Amino acid sequence: MDGQMNSDNYKKTGCYNARCPGFVQVESGIYLGRRFPHVSVYGGPTYESHISITQDSVTKNWWITLGNINIGYYPKALFSNLGSAEFVGWGGRTKTKVGTPSPPMGSGYFADGNSSHACYFRSALIQDASGRTFGPKPNQILPFSDKTECFGVKYFGYQGEFFGSVLQFGGPGGNCGN
Structure with missing residues (x-):
């Protein structure tokens, strides 16, 4: 938070x-x-x-x-x-000393849509001011990674009743710069 x-x-x-x-x-x-x-x-x-x-x-x-x-x-x-927000975010972060390789995030693998491969948030939900809960639509998602060679993120939208809205992220880390 x-x-x-x-x-x-x-x-x-x-x-x-x-x-x-x-x-x-x-x-x-x-x-x-x-x-x-x-x-x-x-x-x-x-x-x-x-x-x-x-x-x-x-x-x-x-x-x-x-x-x-x-x-x-x-x-x-x-x-x-x-009190209200225009943007809501989910995410992850790694940290290491400057000049040393970054550790992996999640399982250490990039998002590929398979829940047994990379880390994920499922049933990622937002609640509006009226109390209505919903998963974001694909056109409302802005995936971001500041080090795409080391970490990735993909939003897969609604994946059925069990998974709901799925955001998958992670990567191997490595020499990602500062």
């Missing part, structure tokens, strides 16, 4: 995960930034976690939920610009 514009690539503004000040932890066993106990393997077993970020209609706090467990929330007072 990004509480401010990140026009400087998070150098002085913006934040993510547990690095956002003000998060109120309510579940002691699960926390932001925690490693997942099981990870999917390319072509092998696939593990999923249902994660949501929703705004409480009464308090206006932003709740982070894993499955049916409320992990905690960001108080509404932290955000001055989240």
